[in-house]
Amino acid sequence: MAHLLVTGGAGFIGSNFVHLVLTNTDHAVTVLDKLTHAGNTASLAGLPDDRFELVIGDVCDRELVDGLVSRADAVVHFAAESHNDNSLIDPEPFIRTNLVGTFSLLEAVRAHDVRYHHISTDEVYGDLELDDLARFAPDSPYNPSSPYSASKAGSDLLVRAWVRSFGVRATTSNCSNNYGPRQHVEKFIPRQITNIIDGARPKLYGAGRNVRDWIHVDDHNAAVLRILEAGRIGETYLIGADGELDNKTVIEKILTAMGRDPGDYEHVTDRPGHDVRYAIDASKLRAELGWEPAHQDFDAGLAATIDWYRANEDWWRPQKAAVEARYAARGQ
Ligand code: NAD
Ligand code: DAU
Numbered sequence: 001m002a003h004l005l006v007t008g009g010a011g012f013i014g015s016n017f018v019h020l021v022l023t024n025t026d027h028a029v030t031v032l033d034k035l036t037h038a039g040n041t042a043s044l045a046g047l048p049d050d051r052f053e054l055v056i057g058d059v060c061d062r063e064l065v066d067g068l069v070s071r072a073d074a075v076v077h078f079a080a081e082s083h084n085d086n087s088l089i090d091p092e093p094f095i096r097t098n099l100v101g102t103f104s105l106l107e108a109v110r111a112h113d114v115r116y117h118h119i120s121t122d123e124v125y126g127d128l129e130l131d132d133l134a135r136f137a138p139d140s141p142y143n144p145s146s147p148y149s150a151s152k153a154g155s156d157l158l159v160r161a162w163v164r165s166f167g168v169r170a171t172t173s174n175c176s177n178n179y180g181p182r183q184h185v186e187k188f189i190p191r192q193i194t195n196i197i198d199g200a201r202p203k204l205y206g207a208g209r210n211v212r213d214w215i216h217v218d219d220h221n222a223a224v225l226r227i228l229e230a231g232r233i234g235e236t237y238l239i240g241a242d243g244e245l246d247n248k249t250v251i252e253k254i255l256t257a258m259g260r261d262p263g264d265y266e267h268v269t270d271r272p273g274h275d276v277r278y279a280i281d282a283s284k285l286r287a288e289l290g291w292e293p294a295h296q297d298f299d300a301g302l303a304a305t306i307d308w309y310r311a312n313e314d315w316w317r318p319q320k321a322a323v324e325a326r327y328a329a330r331g332q
Helices: 012-024 062-070 084-090 093-114 147-166 188-197 217-230 246-259 285-289 298-311 315-329
Strands: 003-007 028-033 053-054 073-075 115-121 168-174 202-206 211-213 237-239 244-246 265-267
Touching: 003 012, 012 217, 028 062, 062 093, 062 211, 073 093, 073 217, 073 265, 084 147, 093 115, 115 202, 115 217, 147 168, 168 217, 188 202, 188 246, 188 265, 188 298, 202 211, 202 246, 211 246, 217 237, 217 285, 237 285, 244 246, 298 315
Parallel strands: 003 028, 003 073, 028 053, 073 115, 115 168, 168 237, 202 265
Antiparallel strands: 211 244
């Protein structure tokens, strides 16, 4: 058994990771989470007391982080400000949490020689053209577009420097767009599902031709666990499941799956600097670590996700009105 420190474990991907680890391994987990607007203790309800604890705190708190890292066998760093639209309104918390928070963890794992896995995003590579056959690969140049993606790019580069200069035992993964249960309603898919439940029309930015490479959150997390177990120190692994779809298609699928006319949505103000297309080449992860996605039927995964939001209104309802008020204020 190992003891994992999971930062951001009350958020979307981190909470699903904690459930996966506690169900499928005998590891113990300490979650460090600040409980920002995106953190939800309900996502961690019912976990076994003898193998799980939640510490509420900030990854930028060097003393707190140092103490927690000193007791861990490995750190998986999910904590971040994660939403592009929020970063366009107020970049400051993105710079602080994503850069200073990563620095704080790197210094602690350096001091205590603890294995570290860094969770990052495909957005660090910028975007691709719609008619381009290219996909992102581990050696693609960094070219981030938004304050969010620039802060994640900077955090990745800190990891590379700490590996090379200090011999920190770190790996990094850059994943594409996740979907599944427990995702905050500010994000695209849960926003549209909960709008439809509320009798409101889904909101599509611009013409909706932008392409995202969707992966089920459990496939992302299974890959992270595999990298933690068998990834080569200093390496970057791209995680993706060949799930490219444009936003218009996704909105139409959600409407259809929920029994509504697929054309019953609104076009709203586009995101400034909106990345056109993301696409991941995950062949290194597949070939080297034998990972394969288990949820490649997007329609089935989407239907299960819709069922989850229908069954868990208590989980998302407290956030919904404030999120929609913020979007309405900027014509979205
Ligand atoms: P999320 O916003 O749902 O959750 C983030 C969590 O981090 C929240 O629980 C929040 O309270 C916590 N947090 C924020 N600031 C903190 C701080 N200063 N100290 C401690 N905790 C803090 O995010 P998510 O979608 O689950 O993303 C998790 C990670 O995965 C992020 O690093 C993100 O960049 C990356 N990622 C996300 C996706 C995606 O599609 N959502 C894809 C690839 C990579
Ligand atoms: O690619 C990985 C990234 O995916 C992660 O690093 C980010 O943390 C995660 O938030 C996600 O970023 P996106 O900006 O791609 O996700 P978002 O859910 O905000 O939007 C997905 C697409 O849908 C994007 O093209 C914008 C569009 N959109 C979004 C919202 C909220 C709409 O058309 N309407 C909406 O209401």
